[in-house]
Amino acid sequence: MQDFDLSMEPLRELARQVGYLLPRLAVAVAVLVAGWLLAKGFRLGVVKALRAINFPVLTQRAGVDEFLQQGGTEKDTTEIFGLIAYWGVVLAALIVAFNGLGLTQVTELLMKVLLFVPRLLVALLLVVFGAYFGRFVGNAVKVYFRTVGVSDAELLGRGVQWAILLFVLLLAVDHLDIGGGLIQHTFLILLTGLVFGLALAFGLGAKDHAARLIERWFPKDDAGRRP
Numbered sequence: 630m631q632d633f634d635l636s637m638e639p640l641r642e643l644a645r646q647v648g649y650l651l652p653r654l655a656v657a658v659a660v661l662v663a664g665w666l667l668a669k670g671f672r673l674g675v676v677k678a679l680r681a682i683n684f685p686v687l688t689q690r691a692g693v694d695e696f697l698q699q700g701g702t703e704k705d706t707t708e709i710f711g712l713i714a715y716w717g718v719v720l721a722a723l724i725v726a727f728n729g730l731g732l733t734q735v736t737e738l739l740m741k742v743l744l745f746v747p748r749l750l751v752a753l754l755l756v757v758f759g760a761y762f763g764r765f766v767g768n769a770v771k772v773y774f775r776t777v778g779v780s781d782a783e784l785l786g787r788g789v790q791w792a793i794l795l796f797v798l799l800l801a802v803d804h805l806d807i808g809g810g811l812i813q814h815t816f817l818i819l820l821t822g823l824v825f826g827l828a829l830a831f832g833l834g835a836k837d838h839a840a841r842l843i844e845r846w847f848p849k850d851d852a853g854r855r856p
Contacts, residue, residue: 657726664722672715679707691761706757710750717746745805752801759797763790 679685688694688706697705704712720743727735767790774782 653729653731657729660726660729661722664719664725668715668718668722671718672711675714676707676711679710687761688757690764691757692764693757693760706753710753713746713750713753717743720746748805752804755797755801755804759800760794763793763797766790766793 685694685705685707694705697709720739724736724739724743727739767786770789771782771786774785
C-alpha cells in the first residue's frame, strides 16, 4: 500500500500544478480576448480622430501616402497609425497575460517592444511633418528661382526638398535609437564623402561647367552697367 502511494505521488503533484495553472490560464485568455476587442476599438477611434482633424490631407500633400502606394500597400498613413495603436494595445494585453502566468522573461521582452511603440509613432510624425515642410520649402524655392529667371529652378527646388527630407529622416532614426548611433554615423560618413567627391570633381575636372552653370543661374546684367 505504501508503494502504491509513492507511485501516485507524481500524479498528485501534476494534478496540483494543473489545478494551480488552469485558473491563471483562464484569466490570461480572458485578458487577451478583452485586449483584442479593446485594441480593435482603439484602432477605429484613432483612425476616426485623425480623419476628423484632416490628417490625411497633410499626409497626401507631404507625399507620404503616394510613397506607400508605390510600395505596394493599399493603406494610407492614417491607417498605419491606427495599426500601430492596435498592436500597442495588443502588446499591453500580452504583457498582463504573461505576467499573470509568471513568465517574467517573456514579459520583459514584450515590455521593451511596447516602449518602442511611442518612439515609432513620434518618428512617423517627424517624417510626415518633415516631408510636408520639405515639399513646401522646395516649392517656394522653385517659385523664387523661376521668378528671378533661373532655368534650373525645378532642380534646385528638388534638391532643397530632398535635403530637408534626409535631415528629417536622420532625426527620426536618431529618435528611434537603433544601432546605438551606428546608422547616424554611417549616414554622416556617406554624406561627407559625397560632398567631398562632388567638390573634388568640380574643383579638378568641371571648373568650366560649374562656371557656366553659375553664369546661367545668376546672369550678369551687363546692359545695365553700360554708360
